Amino acid sequence: MVRIALVTVLALSAATPAEAQCRLCSTPVTTHSEDAPATKVTVEIETSLNFDRLVVLGAGTGSAELRPDGSRSAQGTVADIGPRAMVGTAILHGEPGRFVRVDLPSRIELYSLSGGQIAFDEVSSDLPAMPRLDPSGSLTFRFGGRIRISGDADGDYRGDLPITAEYQ
């Protein structure tokens, strides 16, 4: 009996102590490691938004709209939208399969060299509700909006439409 007890004690003393889990040993991060992107999502502008030529009758108010599907409409004093008008096209590049969030401003101002100013609003795109980069890591979308004109607004107008994209 005594002999057996001694063997047991020796065996216990020689045993390797079990390693306790250390939850603070690794560098903590605020995202899941599998979600950490290796590359940024980038935005490439393939086509700028161009209303071409808007023929405006008189000095009242009017609007011209270019929708992401390419359809167009003119109202009020805007009599015609030029035939070369085209919607904007952008391409996102990033990690394949990642969901992204794309932000477009709801309204910007366009300015002419002579100091004129017109509003560009109701910016819209054909992005799905949950945009996702395809297996090749890209996503193409189109965007459009509405120009609102009031008064005598002859001139060439231009403005910057900032597009921001980030992983979700």
Next chain:
Amino acid sequence: MIDFPTIVRRASLAFATATLFATPAFAVGPNQNANATAKIVKPLTLTWVQDLDLGTIVLGSGTWAATTIGITSGGVFTCGNTNVSCSGATKPAQYKVTGTNNQRVFITAPNVTLTNQNDSTKTLQLTVDNPGFVDLGNSGNSGLNFGLGGSIAVSSATVDGTYTGQFNVTVNY
């Protein structure tokens, strides 16, 4: 929606020590600006100012090949060869276009068929001399005149009479 910086701030309050070593997330991509452009113009107006006139052309006797009588859009008149003689006042057609300043206006004017007023079966082809475009410059609102010339070919076989026709002029930005 909670944006990512907010999450980082909350994490730092709860685990102040841990966040000292935290690697910031690498999510936000660079902004990219797309250009939005529009050219706003007034509608063009086109009004007649004067008719084209090649004057009176007297055909010589005998048999001879066609020769050309014409006037340029700038008003320079030419009267064929010695088989014809020209007289009377000549002038190019003129039109006035108004629109938006500093815009180029393109002119379209096809050739015109002139019809003998005594015999409608007899015609002459007026080849139009078109400047192609005019630049409105700062006179877009007040308007700018432009000329249209033309030339005809006559021969000893041409039937005499008064020939008339109508220009079909269009302008566009």
